[in-house]
Structure formats: C-alpha cells, structure tokens
Amino acid sequence: MEIARYLLIRFLTEVWGFKLDSESGGVLALRDGGNKVVVKTIFLDVYEEAALYKEISELAKYDYDKAFIAVLPSGLPLIDPKHLKSLGIGLISVDPSKGLDGVEMRLPAKPRDKPQAPGVDMARIISAVNAAVAEALNREAKKIEEELYERLRRYLDKAVEDLRRELAARPPIISPAQQQPQPSTPRQAVEENEWVKILRKKA
Known part of the structure; x- marks a missing residue:
C-alpha cells in the first residue's frame, strides 16, 4: 500500500x-x-x-x-x-x-459550500451609531449644564454670605442729625444751672 x-x-x-x-x-x-x-x-x-x-x-x-x-x-x-x-x-x-x-x-470534487455571513445593513448600523452618539452628547451636555448651574449657585450663596458678614461687622452709622444735642427745655435748663445744683446740695 x-x-x-x-x-x-x-x-x-x-x-x-x-x-x-x-x-x-x-x-x-x-x-x-x-x-x-x-x-x-x-x-x-x-x-x-x-x-x-x-x-x-x-x-x-x-x-x-x-x-x-x-x-x-x-x-x-x-x-x-x-x-x-x-x-x-x-x-x-x-x-x-x-x-x-x-x-x-x-x-471530480465540488467546492464545499461554506456558510455565508448574513448581509450587513450598513445604513442601519450607521443610523444606530449616530443615534447612540447623539444620545451620549445630550447626556454630556446636560451633565455640564447641571455642573455649571451648581457652581454658580454655590458662588452666589457664598458671595451673599460674605456680604452679610461684612455688613454685620461694620459699626452702626450715625447721621449728623443724630449727633447734634437736642435743645433743652426751660425746666432742664434750670435743673442744669450750676447755682441750682449748689443750692440743692446745701439744702
């Protein structure tokens, strides 16, 4: 053989x-x-x-x-x-x-039939990819928007709080009208007279 x-x-x-x-x-x-x-x-x-x-x-x-x-x-x-x-x-x-x-x-031998890969719909694949990309971009944009809003809110809250503390630490403002002495009444003028005070002490 x-x-x-x-x-x-x-x-x-x-x-x-x-x-x-x-x-x-x-x-x-x-x-x-x-x-x-x-x-x-x-x-x-x-x-x-x-x-x-x-x-x-x-x-x-x-x-x-x-x-x-x-x-x-x-x-x-x-x-x-x-x-x-x-x-x-x-x-x-x-x-x-x-x-x-x-x-x-x-x-003679015949070529062997091999399983063929199913047809690929490229248009459907491209459409699915585009939809997925658009969805991902929308999610990312929304996330960025939320982060910016949160940062701005924290910044404004801090600015308002700092302003409140600064105002609380300042001394009260007195107007010129409040600083001028009020005119005394006749009774107050008598009581504040130096001779009257001396006489009261002797009495």
Whole structure:
C-alpha cells in the first residue's frame, strides 16, 4: 500500500500541481492555490462497504474547500457515485501495477459550500451609531449644564454670605442729625444751672 500512497502523492503534486502541506492518519492535506484540498486514502486488502462509508463520513470533520477519497480498484464496486456527488466528494482510483498511469480521477470534487455571513445593513448600523452618539452628547451636555448651574449657585450663596458678614461687622452709622444735642427745655435748663445744683446740695 506504500506504493499506492507514493504514486498518489506524485500524481497530486506533479500532475495536478498541488502542494503537499501535511500527511496524518491516511489524510493528505494539500493546497491548490488558495484552496485547501483533503484526500482521504483508503487502501485496504479487503474492502467492506460499512467500513468504507465510515471512512467517507469522517471527511466531514476536516476543514477543506475540496475533498477526495482514493481507493484501490477493488474498492470501486462498493462506492455509490451518486452518494459521493451529493456530498461533493471526488473519487480517485490508484492501481499500483500501472505506475503513475494507474492513478485516475473517477469523479471530480465540488467546492464545499461554506456558510455565508448574513448581509450587513450598513445604513442601519450607521443610523444606530449616530443615534447612540447623539444620545451620549445630550447626556454630556446636560451633565455640564447641571455642573455649571451648581457652581454658580454655590458662588452666589457664598458671595451673599460674605456680604452679610461684612455688613454685620461694620459699626452702626450715625447721621449728623443724630449727633447734634437736642435743645433743652426751660425746666432742664434750670435743673442744669450750676447755682441750682449748689443750692440743692446745701439744702
């Protein structure tokens, strides 16, 4: 079976021009330009249909753009081409007795359908972004307005309080009219006379 594997690799790289990336567990990972190609080698002395289809189903777990299975001519009668077509998997037969000429593609592989990302509505995204930005700006403007109002209120309260303290600390203002002595009445004039005061003391 080593000869079959060797001939298959030569065919894929020399005839088809694929680049071999790696080989593991009977699976060849190759590149065809930018496409990933996987080839599952199923080279058995005796083929069983159940085992064969199990090998085919395992291809689903690999990441590839195109996939093939490679079998010996004795395995071809057990493979249903319609089933492979429905999966998009290609088929290669390898007859080691014929050398490189014994490698033949029996069924082409179809590019694997990969899930497409849903369409993006850029207009809706832009509208949502603009709305979010406008809302954020409104919140920020309101916040700034509230902060300015609070600062102004505190400033005015402090200014009024300082003015009150300054006025309370000043001495009362006396008008000139209040400073002039009031004219005394005749009785007050008599009582304030110095002779009257002396006579009262002697009495």
